[in-house]
Amino acid sequence: MATYYLVADYLIPVYIENEGSLGLTNCKPDERRQYFAEQGLKLPKNYTISRLAPKISVRVVFFEVDHGLFLIEAPNQSTAYRVLRALDGFFYLNNGEAPSLDRSIPKLNELRQIPNSNWTRDKLIEELRERNTEISPTNVYEFHSGWVVPQYDMCLLGPGIEAIYPNVHLVEALSHLGHSRYLFYGYMVGSYYHCHYKHDRNKLSHHQMQKKYFENRERYELSFVSAFKGIERILKVSQIKKHEIKDRLIDLGIPDIRPETMYRRWHETFSGFKKDISYSDIIKHFLDIRNVVAAHANPSPPDHFLISEDSLIEIQLFLSELCKSVLGNIESRQLPKGVVQPFSRGEY
Numbered sequence: 001m002a003t004y005y006l007v008a009d010y011l012i013p014v015y016i017e018n019e020g021s022l023g024l025t026n027c028k029p030d031e032r033r034q035y036f037a038e039q040g041l042k043l044p045k046n047y048t049i050s051r052l053a054p055k056i057s058v059r060v061v062f063f064e065v066d067h068g069l070f071l072i073e074a075p076n077q078s079t080a081y082r083v084l085r086a087l088d089g090f091f092y093l094n095n096g097e098a099p100s101l102d103r104s105i106p107k108l109n110e111l112r113q114i115p116n117s118n119w120t121r122d123k124l125i126e127e128l129r130e131r132n133t134e135i136s137p138t139n140v141y142e143f144h145s146g147w148v149v150p151q152y153d154m155c156l157l158g159p160g161i162e163a164i165y166p167n168v169h170l171v172e173a174l175s176h177l178g179h180s181r182y183l184f185y186g187y188m189v190g191s192y193y194h195c196h197y198k199h200d201r202n203k204l205s206h207h208q209m210q211k212k213y214f215e216n217r218e219r220y221e222l223s224f225v226s227a228f229k230g231i232e233r234i235l236k237v238s239q240i241k242k243h244e245i246k247d248r249l250i251d252l253g254i255p256d257i258r259p260e261t262m263y264r265r266w267h268e269t270f271s272g273f274k275k276d277i278s279y280s281d282i283i284k285h286f287l288d289i290r291n292v293v294a295a296h297a298n299p300s301p302p303d304h305f306l307i308s309e310d311s312l313i314e315i316q317l318f319l320s321e322l323c324k325s326v327l328g329n330i331e332s333r334q335l336p337k338g339v340v341q342p343f344s345r346g347e348y
Helices: 029-038 077-095 121-129 139-144 151-164 168-183 190-202 206-215 217-234 242-251 279-294 309-327
Strands: 003-007 009-011 014-016 020-022 047-053 056-063 067-074 108-111 146-148 262-264 276-278
Touching (some): 003 077, 009 067, 047 151, 056 077, 056 121, 067 139, 077 151, 077 309, 121 139, 151 309, 168 217, 168 309, 206 217, 217 279, 217 309, 242 279, 262 279, 276 279, 279 309
Parallel strands (some): 009 146
Antiparallel strands (some): 014 020, 047 056, 056 067
């Protein structure tokens, strides 16, 4: 028998034409219902994003008229969390997201029934408390906060989950990428890097970078180890050794991931490292840092093994590149009929 799990940390709006969305969550439910009627819009209905197996799916469900959340259907808890990690992994890789671990409610919350747009907040609390004693009238408001999923990303999500979920090594690698970012958020878009970051970074002295390391040493080490574990998951080993790296890269059988494939550094160059390096050599380089500093807490590492924001951002970038090569190209897919509504008048 399948169980339903309501997902925290994501918000799904009502999508309209031209990749837009309606944001009415500050209004009372009756006012939102009236607005839909005045604009000739249909009240939002639940829909399925991806069906991974007969009793395994990812859906969008609504409550209080237009408040959308993800719902995972799964036969058991372990399967539900694997689907969740595939869902999170898509956003880590595609949007640079990092997990939110500061909530007072679980990420997955069991339900016996599927919510719909007629459910009130009280009805949601009543149903959630049947199986989730952590839920209260106070913290249920956490379902009103999170990352708003744009329409463009929702069209990629179904094919993305379907490609990620079957590959347990990729699921685990993406999970490690996300937790590395939680400890140290190194994601940035190219325009920010070129217009701002690289200029600011060039002004920092070695003394200032070393101070940053001493200020954040434990966090840096754990973030680096998590990203390196992600690389090991891609290579399908629990603990890589230098002499194994070449063969492990070849064994993957992925044309874009070979020992001789060249990687271009964008951050460790600030620390004096060469810009272009082979996949085999950069994994060896990261392995040296892991062994000398991150795993064994060397209090006075040589400068070329110092964990800095340069090496942290670089290993996260490299892991992202590996994951994208494993995943391959993802084609956008239209949302189910009726999900995207026509909208051409009125303000919201």
